[in-house]
Amino acid sequence: MAEEFYRSTDLPLESAREALSVSTPLRKSVVLSHLCSSCPVFVGEIFLPTDLFVLLMAEYDVILGMDWLAEYHAMLNCSDRIVTFCIPDLPMFQFIVKLRGEPLSSLLACVVKESMTGCFEQLPIVCEFLDVFQEIPGLPPY
Structure with a gap:
């Protein structure tokens, strides 16, 4: 949830049990540590609550x-x-x-758990074929 959008609500903000690191296509990373639990999300008249992390972003209010x-x-x-x-x-x-x-326009972001960094070799299928799989440092240049 965008920080600016969050400020327009009366939703309570709490510390996350586990911080998330969000990487963007611009090769920037942000650590998210605050969230709103059970935010009211409606699709039509159907209530579908979700936990939303608060972050600084433009053009979008919420990313599901x-x-x-x-x-x-x-x-x-x-x-x-x-x-x-x-x-x-x-x-x-x-x-x-x-x-x-x-x-x-679309936004591409990847959310990964901080504790999962560097665990590429621990994936079962990767273990069997380490000579084939290699870490990729990022997206190729345009």
């Missing part, structure tokens, strides 16, 4: 990632711009993205 999509059994249909939710014990429902004017 793959963990959130998986938690709520979301299926993405990118060509039709439809997100279908198949949550157990709820009827299926959809969120249809209708863009007005220019398409939205």
